[in-house]
Amino acid sequence: MIQNLLKLILLQMGLVLVSAKNQEDTINSWRAKFASLSNLVYQSKDANWIAIKKISKLSTDSIFVINAKNHGKTVHRIMNAQLLFLNEEGVLGQNEQKALFLNLTTGDTFHFNNVIKTYILEDLSRYALLFKDRRLKIYNSSGKMLLEITDVEDLPLSDSRNTLFFKNQKDGKNQVIAANGGQNKVVYSTENKIRKIQLISSGKQLIITEATTSKEQDRLIIFDTQSSGKKLLDLDIPKKSIVKLSEIQDGESFLIGARVESDESNDPLVEVWYGNDSYVNEHFMRFNEQKFWLWKPKSSKLQAIEVPKNNEVSSLNNDRYFMTYPPRKGHNFITSEPELNEAKVYDLKLNTLNDLGNLKLVKRIGKEWPLLLNHEIFCSADGKWFLASKDGVKWILYNCNGKIEYLIDKTGLEQPVFSKNGYYIYFESGDDLWIFNIKQKILTAAGIGKEKMTKITNYVSIRNKHTMASFLPTDCILVETLDRDQNVISYKLFDSGKWKQIIPPTENRLTNNSLIYNPDMTSFYTLEENYNLPPTLYSYDTRGQKLTLFDGNIRDNGAKRIRQEIYSYSAVGKNLNGILYYPTNFNSKKKYPMVVRIYDMQRHISNDYLSPNKMMPEGFQIRTLLERGYFVYLPDTTVGENGPGISALECVHNALDVVLKNPNIDQSKIGLCGQSYGGYKTNFIATHSNRFAAFISGAGISDNIRDFYSYNYAWNKPLYFIYNTVYQMNTTVSADMERYIKNNPILNVEKVNAPILLWAGKNDRIVPWDQTMEFYIGLRRYNKDVIALFYKNGNHSFMNETPEEIDASTKVLNWWDYFLKGKQDLPWIVKLMKKDAL
Template sequence: MMINALKLILLLTGILLTSAQQHVDTVDHWRAKFDNLSDVVYRSKNANWLGIRKVSKQHGDSIFVVNTKNHGQTVYRIKNSELTFLNEEGVLGKHGQKVIFLNLLTGKTFNFDNVIGIYTLEQQNSYGLLFNDHHLKVYDTFGRQLYEIANVDNLTATDSKNTIYLSKLYNGKSEVVETTVSQKEVLYKTINKIRKMWLSDSGKQLLIIEVTEDTDKDRLVVFETGNYPKKTLELNIPKNAMVNFSSIQDGTSYLISARVNVETKEEPLVDVWYGNDPYVNQHFKMFSKRNFWIWHPKSNKLQVIPVPKNIEVGSINNDRYFLTYFPRRGHNFLTSEPELNAAQIYDLKSNSYTDIGDIKLTKRIGKEWPLLLNHSLYTSSDGKWFVASHDGIKWTLYHSDGSKVMIIEKVGLEQPVFSAKSDHIYFESSNGLWDFDIKLKKLTALDIGIGKMTKIKNYILKTDDYIATSFLPTEKVLTEIYDKDENVISFQLFQSGKGYEAIPATKNRVDKLIYNPEMTSFYTLEANFNLPPTLFSYDKKNQRSLLFDGNIKDSGAKKLKQEIYRYHAAGKNLSGILLYPIGFDPKKIYPMIVRIYDMQRHLSNSYLSPNKIFPEGIQIRTLLERGYFVFLPDTTVGEKGPGLSALECVHNALDVVLNNPFIDRKKIGLCGQSYGGYKTNFIATHSDRFAAYLSGAGISDLINNYYSYSINWNKPLYFASNTYYQMGTAPADDKERYLKNNPILSVEKINAPILLWAGKKDGNVPYTQTMEFYIGLRRYKKDVVALFYQNGDHSFSDGTPEQIDLSKKVLDWFDYFLLDKDDIVWIDKQMKKDAD
């Protein structure tokens, strides 16, 4: 009787016994048995050691530190921490206020509590710990305390080599102290409060901002670091100003800017928004004062940059020429940030301006959808050149003085990267790597990645608002070559006009590529749909060997099977991934769940961990264990728009995959979340090929969304129409296409049950979009259940009450409609009209 009662309980809760288990177990308990390796990998300076987190629900997370030079034979395990390596001899792990130091040579560990800051000192082979009792203590790698400083007021900075700078209170004054293992020296004393202290990007200057008694001014004090530190600059800045100290050509000069935020007060009665407000409630980006200086440390010459009020100044890595512009001028209400319009290059020497016109954002092809580059100007490291685009399609090369050199007449060139000597520009593209010779003014297609998506992996990118300094640290170019049709990736080195294979083409997913500074040793974190994440090393002959697998046990992964189906839709060749049920029996037919988002071909080598909750709302591995096919088709956006294109893509994908005789054509479900939720909503109102739908945190009203405001991004959502939805225009300019792609306008046509879900604290897609769709479905008496999670955001983290509840309800929903388990009480309440 007890066995029968237990079976009844399991049946009522909708929890399946997996085919691999011979004992009663819940889905949650089954999932908890599977460990995994995180894709966060820590690297020591020379890559002699790697640190990786092992995620375990049963035993708690741990960090494993692996020696790469003896093929992973030396492995240390410490508690879950954030890692900081000290040379190749030690590593610090910090979790909350607990710190552990592991000596990598002896294996000994030293534990510390109540730590709020850690500082490595490479040249001294020591480390400092700041405790919450305001004591700084410095230790060597054998755990011996070298010295201690009290009364530290939590303002610290370090060059990570041999020096820690700190501020402390002494006799009513603020002191800035320079500390090394061999000496402690008071650099500066002031009666004023120090509100900020930091090192410049080059590490050559220590910067201090102190609050003066003056009601209008604070003070910036600059010290030159090194063997004999000295004060080199004192500068009055506006009260409460934010200061940027932008290095030009590795610290030969600096652009100093001081900006004061506009103070906005929330009225207790009413919050007033004006129609002519260019900041659209983004007042945290609005400044009442702007001041700019150029400073030359060698001559200690400080010069004011005299630009008109409200004009922004940006460094193009040159001490004579600067980018100037009026912020947010001519906002097109299509892009996330205003484009750079009416830009000028200012010549400090002649006090003159050169117009360079309107600058547009260019596209960069991603694995899912085209992305917009975040910067408008890309400068060289020597400050002589920059490139920009005036149409978002082609690049134009400029001298730093703003004079145009030429338009590079090639479509499809993406991320620009200047060579180390600033004499070439390399361009990423979806068709190989391109090289522009600045001297010869010649563009050449290199024999690397032809016909494939090619990205540069080893460039340095320094960004500041509309400007990015993008360059290679050496003459070597490390490229990632990705075949998006086959989902195959490889890596090549390019040097002296020749390409060398670094990592051969693999069908595995490379979640991390790690290499030493010389790029002579390579390590990867690889996975596949049936291979848990594993660390590998590659020798000089590109032979791969196992470095560390975390002892992950998942024998069931080897039983997973998938097929790739090809089809054509929305003007493109697309693919769909079909995953087979665990324990597949060719004598049976099985239901199928179709999950949509955008391009999904890159997911074919994503490890199907039982604990993987992406995509949100469904657990693919659990569905396979429960006897479902799962199909992941590509969807893309064609001329018709995102909704109609998704409909065409999914229908064409079904036409192909349903040639598989083992799929039950009458038992197919469709699901998606976020962008996939919008597409699910649209398809549900236009298709008759599905038995049930699941839509999470999706848009139901495309026009309403365009005119909505995002709490998460602190900006209007119109930019989403130009990025994710790829509408490319505003509703007023293309009403017909907006109307035709709007799910809510056809809500009365839905003909299968739909489960909706959203988090009420979703600051990305307002939950009211889900509510609107629910109201429409209810109005036309459609079968709908909506789940509104009071504390839910756009996505639910694993293990939260929201994620646990949603996952169970999703399984219930599909079991009910696709496996005919029609005795689930909470669904019966909707489907059986006479149910209690």
């Protein structure tokens, strides 16, 4: 009886494993009990309503729409859908071909089937649905159908305010129709084919591209969507042009670009790749012909921009000065994106060019992998200034005419943001927020985040090719500060000349896009989580007082029992951290095996909620391992002068030295694993370390020299740039052959001295699966204990609940159980260890 009772207790904990099949069923049924809130949060315009998805395996995923104004007292539950808020009145959702509209005032819900597309018309409090039978219907918020239109050809366009536009044919003519629920209006009619209709980003102008009978020209027509469809422009453009309008200073002017795509034909027999091709199989980005104009709607003035042939033109948010350059000049994929070589500022009034020379991408020094690069050119809201860099390290302030105004002599300044009035430039950095006074030419620290990473959260960015207008829409500044060492985040608001604490320092994780606020910045809401706290929606007032708004009724009592410790150590000249999680039912009198997972810097994920259903990292279920009696350790790894592999080895060994002072870790039962970049590091460490009892490597590089000379079909570019960013070699193979060889796992594959499980998806276009095959073949050649799993339909990462993810996750747990806990009844592993089994 005692034995049966013990089995029952263990079964409830997910620890009874009678057979491989029962084991899988037990894990899946245990995981199915856990729910969570998605980090994708929707909000209405004034943030009176917030919608969030609850993810659950036991019941259909649902969206909860919460009234933030009454502190969550009103909550509506609707089907899982992609949402559009109709002001504060309603919410429109679509999931595949099902749609619904929830009236937030009355609580009434209207359901629809066979829906292709949904639209909102904010100014009219209406919404529209395009059905599978090509009928377009417009409704008011009470569910009354106001208009039905049949035989709609293509997907309509919506300015989201008051009008839908769509193409139609009638009496042999091609038409563009405007509809809002009242009487339809024919905006444009022609006997020619209408190639395309599009709205500019603000929705204020409708662009129609018409194919004419001319062999040389098509036609561009622009209408004002805000004044009864008034025609604003009629322009001849090159045949089959792709047209783009870029707003200058909030629509006062427009840069019009008409580009004709490359007509290089695809030879069915052979692809020809030229050694001087700066596109390298990216011909979809090449244009045979380009024409540009400046257009001023108010004065109806149109002026051609005459720049050197084949040059690109980008907006500087100024109606006189423009950036021009030969696209991709000298680009050899050393950087992920092309730098601007031979850049010039074109003066439209004087028809002159001011030479800027070569401009460099600026590294975001405060970031680890990926070492993100800023755009080259950042422009002010008024178009008077722009920032660029000559060395990729320091910013230069230019006058709009291209003359150097001032070199800002400080490194580490990231993401420039101009103030609304154009008097200041704010810089994010890894050490405080920095403010540059343009008139006085003085740079000062704001003093709100010394030695902390800062991020401006409320700026506007409008990109046009290699330039970006970056500015604050108001006089307020909302800044995030992050203490990387402690993983503590907070938010401060600069308003009326003072800094106010909005979100006090918290160790909780604020997930992406989870800081919500109303336009006046008087109410704030956050979605927060921690390793022992399921995602929860909170509200804050301007005094920083915090209230729970919505928790989804998620009860994870087991999370409260999770124990975490942070260990500090040094490696490759840097201070690093490792996150240690204790087995859930830890007993200080016992020793436990430990699984180590590596990738890059990991301190920032110490506050990730440890849901058993978490998709990332792939094939590595932290919570499940803790429940099954493992320590789990996540040490930081980074790159020093010796290269990524050697540096990772030093980081991991030093991380082990500090954590193994814990007497409850069984030093003879430690496993190491990683996927992608972590897979490469695992491969390398497996060839150089004797401190692990087993390894698992997923989708990792085994031969970095072959990878350096590879072409990546996921990104359509050679991989040189990866070795200047991710792997931080910052040189070529020929220039530093010795360091590449020393960091190459395959060249030491014969030194692997513990069993290793390899896995990869055969549809992986990021890390080719044959890199895993190469490592497997090398291990076989030297009679090492290896099993490789090649998933026929697998990509680089496996989506949760796919057959690939379920199988890989199960086999990963099997592997650790066999080699770290001595479990023997796993036939697929026994076949490896019993040499004659096959």
